[in-house]
Amino acid sequence: MIKLSKLTDYAVVILAEMSAGEGKLQTASGLSEKTGLPEPTVAKVLKLLARGELITSSRGVNGGYALSKVPTEINMASVIAALEGPVQLTSCVDGTDECCSHAGSCSMKGKWNPVNDAMQKALENVSLAQMIGGRA
Numbered sequence: 001m002i003k004l005s006k007l008t009d010y011a012v013v014i015l016a017e018m019s020a021g022e023g024k025l026q027t028a029s030g031l032s033e034k035t036g037l038p039e040p041t042v043a044k045v046l047k048l049l050a051r052g053e054l055i056t057s058s059r060g061v062n063g064g065y066a067l068s069k070v071p072t073e074i075n076m077a078s079v080i081a082a083l084e085g086p087v088q089l090t091s092c093v094d095g096t097d098e099c100c101s102h103a104g105s106c107s108m109k110g111k112w113n114p115v116n117d118a119m120q121k122a123l124e125n126v127s128l129a130q131m132i133g134g135r136a
Contacts, residue, residue, distance in 0.1 A: 002089070008084055011082070014049070028065075029042075046065050049082055052079075076127075089115060
């Protein structure tokens with residue numbers, strides 16, 4: 001089973017809430033209150049989303065976070081990459097340094113690439129706007 005972490009799920013919830021804010025800066029505590037997620041978790045997710053350039057942060061008394069793009073331009077592949085790293089179905093997908101102990105004799109090395117590419121493209125074709133039902 002392919003399963004994303006809870007943090008990735010929380011990231012979509014937080015991004016959906018941010019999109020409802022119509023571009024206004026939002027704080028971790030405010031987003032925590034609105035989503036019901038613990039503030040430390042929201043802060044962690046916001047940091048990862050900022051590092052992934054999906055949101056921007058502003059410091060100071062009137063600081064906070066805002067989406068860096070409109071919801072139609074944020075795709076699920078970029079959200080997953082920000083939280084989990086690049087989509088990689090197996091450890092032996094071409095372009096990675098990870099391999100199992102049988103990599104030298106494995107007849108499947110690189111054969112997962114078309115499946116991995118299809119998954120990546122599918123995730124790129126689903127926007128945040130679609131995930132939140134056209135809101136924003």
